[in-house]
Amino acid sequence: MPRLSWRRLTGGGERRWAMLGLAVVVALWEIGHRAYGDFVLPSPLATLAALGRLAAGGELGPAVATTARDALSGFVAATLAGSFLGGLAGRSMPVRAMLQPIATMLIGVPAIAWVVLSLLWFGSSGLAATFSVAVAAGPLVFAAATQGTRTVDGGLRTMARAFRVPLGARIVDVYLPHVLSHLLPALGTALAMSWKVAVMAELLSGAGGIGDGLAAARAEVDTAKTMAWVVVVVALLLVVERLIIEPARRHFETWRRGLPGEAA
Amino acid sequence: MNGEGGLVAGGVAHGFAGTKVLDGIDLRVPRGGVLAILGPSGAGKTTLLHILGGLLEPDAGRIDRPFERSAFVFQDPLLLPWRTARGNVVFGLAGERLSRAERLARARSMLVKVGLGQGDAGLYPHQLSGGMKKRVALARALAVLPDLLLLDEAFSALDVGLSREMQQLVRLDAQERGVTVVLVTHDLSEAVRLADRAVVLAGRPGRIVARLAIDRPARLRDDAFVEAEIRRIAALDAIRDAFRPTLSG
Numbered sequence: 001m002p003r004l005s006w007r008r009l010t011g012g013g014e015r016r017w018a019m020l021g022l023a024v025v026v027a028l029w030e031i032g033h034r035a036y037g038d039f040v041l042p043s044p045l046a047t048l049a050a051l052g053r054l055a056a057g058g059e060l061g062p063a064v065a066t067t068a069r070d071a072l073s074g075f076v077a078a079t080l081a082g083s084f085l086g087g088l089a090g091r092s093m094p095v096r097a098m099l100q101p102i103a104t105m106l107i108g109v110p111a112i113a114w115v116v117l118s119l120l121w122f123g124s125s126g127l128a129a130t131f132s133v134a135v136a137a138g139p140l141v142f143a144a145a146t147q148g149t150r151t152v153d154g155g156l157r158t159m160a161r162a163f164r165v166p167l168g169a170r171i172v173d174v175y176l177p178h179v180l181s182h183l184l185p186a187l188g189t190a191l192a193m194s195w196k197v198a199v200m201a202e203l204l205s206g207a208g209g210i211g212d213g214l215a216a217a218r219a220e221v222d223t224a225k226t227m228a229w230v231v232v233v234v235a236l237l238l239v240v241e242r243l244i245i246e247p248a249r250r251h252f253e254t255w256r257r258g259l260p261g262e263a264a
Numbered sequence: 265m266n267g268e269g270g271l272v273a274g275g276v277a278h279g280f281a282g283t284k285v286l287d288g289i290d291l292r293v294p295r296g297g298v299l300a301i302l303g304p305s306g307a308g309k310t311t312l313l314h315i316l317g318g319l320l321e322p323d324a325g326r327i328d329r330p331f332e333r334s335a336f337v338f339q340d341p342l343l344l345p346w347r348t349a350r351g352n353v354v355f356g357l358a359g360e361r362l363s364r365a366e367r368l369a370r371a372r373s374m375l376v377k378v379g380l381g382q383g384d385a386g387l388y389p390h391q392l393s394g395g396m397k398k399r400v401a402l403a404r405a406l407a408v409l410p411d412l413l414l415l416d417e418a419f420s421a422l423d424v425g426l427s428r429e430m431q432q433l434v435r436l437d438a439q440e441r442g443v444t445v446v447l448v449t450h451d452l453s454e455a456v457r458l459a460d461r462a463v464v465l466a467g468r469p470g471r472i473v474a475r476l477a478i479d480r481p482a483r484l485r486d487d488a489f490v491e492a493e494i495r496r497i498a499a500l501d502a503i504r505d506a507f508r509p510t511l512s513g
Contacts, residue, residue, distance in 0.1 A: 159342040162319055163335065163408065164359040173355055177346040255346040255388045 042224035050224040051231060059213060064232065066209035070126055071198035074133025075191055081134070082141025082190075083183060089142070090149020090179075100146070103139040111136045111193075115201045129201035129209070136197045137190040141183070148182030149175065180252050188245045195237050269330045270294040271316060271412065271444055276325030277469070278311055284469035285311050289325065291463055291472065296442040298435075298482070300455035300462040304507050308470030309448040310339065310416055316446055317414040331444065335410035337418040341397035343389040349375060349400045350385040356404035374403040377433060379426075394421045402430060406437055413438065415447040419454060431457055435482050456493045457485060466506035474502035 026044050033043040042050070054060045089096040114132040122128040152175055160170045202211025210229055217225035276289040285308040293299040301309050314320040315327065317334050335356070343352045353371035362370070375385045378399040389397055398421050405413060415434070419427040435458055438445050449455055455462050456478060464474040476497060480489060497503055 153342075155338070155340060155342045156344060158319060159336070159338060160355075162317065162338075163356045163404075165355065166359060169355070169358040173344060173347065173358075177344070253346075 039223060042227055046224045047227040047231060050222070050228040054213070054225070054228055054232075060232065063208065063210050063213050064236065066126070066207075067195070067198055067202065067211070067233075068236070070129035070202065070209060071133055071191075071194040073126075074130045074198065075137060075194040077130065077134040078137035078141050078190060078194070079187060082138045083145040086142040086145025087149045087179070089146045090152075096146060096150075099142070103142050106135060106139040107143075111197045112200060115197070115204055118201070119205055124205035124207045126207060128205050129198050129207070132201045133194045133197045137193050140186055140190045140193070144182045144186030145179065148179035151182075152178050177252065177255075184245070184249045184252065188241060188249075191240060191245060192237055195233055199233060270297065270328075271299075271331070271446070272328040273316060274326050274328075276312075276315060276322045276327065278308075278315060278320065278322045278324075279469070280311075286315075286322075286465075286471075287469040288471055293444055293446060293461070295444055296438075297461065298438065298445040298447070298459045300459035301446065301448045301465060302450070302452065302455055302462055303465035303470065305450065307465040307467065307506075309465055312465065312470070313414050313416055313446060313448050317412070329412070331410075331412040333408055333410045334412040334414060335405035335408045337398075337401050337405045337413075337415045339416045339420075341389070341401040343397055343400055343404075345389050348386050348388055349380060349392065349396075349403075352389070352400055353404045353407050356408055360408065370407050371403070374407040375400070377406070378403045378430065395423065395426060398422060399426075399430065402434070406434075409441065411441070411443055413443050413445045415445065415449075417448060417450070420449070420451065427454070428457075434458065439482075452494050452497060453490055456490045456497070458482060464503060464506050473506050474500065 029041070029044050032041045033046075038046065051060075054063075085095075085099060089099050111132065114135050115128070118128040118131040118135075122131060156174050157170075160174050165173075198209070199211040199214065202209035203215050204211075206212055206215060210233055214226060214229045217223075217229060271293040273289055273291050276286060277284065278286045289312060291299070301312060303309050311320065315322045316329070317336055318327070318329060319336075343349075344355060347355060350368070350371050353374055354367045357367045357370065360367075372382075372385060375381075380396060380399060380403070384392070384396065389400070392400065398418065402418060405415075413434070418434075419430050422430060431454065434445065437443065445458070447454070447458060460478055460482070462476040462478070463472045464476070465471065466473045478485075478493060485493075
């Protein structure tokens, strides 16, 4: 069982190359450490040691849980609202014409501005982080859902109508697979963004989480600890991407196997 | 085979974005009859077929369509790219009250009829050749056991032998169950093999410029008959006039 999940994390047949790429990064990191010293760039080993201390000190677990809660709650809200409104906008010109400028506007607002605003609106509760994440990631999901719904093949819709296929089967078999091919890549991007914005919000709100840990590390001028937190965020992102997004994409897109540009 | 309760169109006209593409179309196909719609491209053949099949509401005129189940084969196969050949045939049955096992069984046997075996049935459309896709589309239409079958250039991407085989399949299936068939084609020999009457659409907007009847029963039409009949029809003035614009330009 552990073997299986390890394969999943490293991506099966490509894992040797992935490992090689990772090794190159660690090597460059070590070289940088030797050139600039402990203060600017602690060695990978020192970072690992700091990470160990965080885990042993009982800071790591709660911080990861809080950040995961902040990021995932915002992400789920963004996904639900974004796909619902996007689906609507894709099918109806007036809704699209009305919502698209709003989405563009929302994308234009810097994520850090959302963090500041939501801290003012919600105080330093967890809700501030959730809101910032949702409002930053939502428009991305919306845009993808709109595009996906709008570009569903008109011929296939006519065909479904000609065979008097019931609405449920039409949604599942005609709309969903096409919309998902637009939505899933956007969800990957939105998820990555969710972690970043959640950490940003936590850093400013001081209500716990990895961001709070980063703020503390900065106050203590502890570079190794800072790097340790960064490693934690990246690891979390990779695990979620590999365990949730990738398998979902594979599950929904088995039919793509053998298409030009797709792995067999 | 009496003419009662057949497909009737009266005074049908239709346009897209202000441009009239069909005007003054009157026709009737008795139950169990086979009508071919012939004509140069752009004469509104596909539009007429969609109106007859109920996919388009005409701007004017009326359609009597006393049928329970109609099925289409479109000019493009229009298969779901994310479903296998079998899955696509099953999808066509989604509106029928059948168990999952019945759907699968019917899809499988229909695919075998059009010459696609177990191995092919599990392939996705992008793994199939153009001719195989057309056959899947035909299987999807025949699987619903339609009493009205609408074919839009259904045999055009197939090689000669295969297209003859598929025509035979449609003819037998139609005769056996008394299916009413309307087929759009630009291939005169296809019309002569399958249809017992034909209309020729031409002009803009498209009107019926000629009506033909092919009286010999379809199963008695041999190659010599088909050849002679094509020659006879191609020599008609109305047919020559209808196809002239596309021949010269």
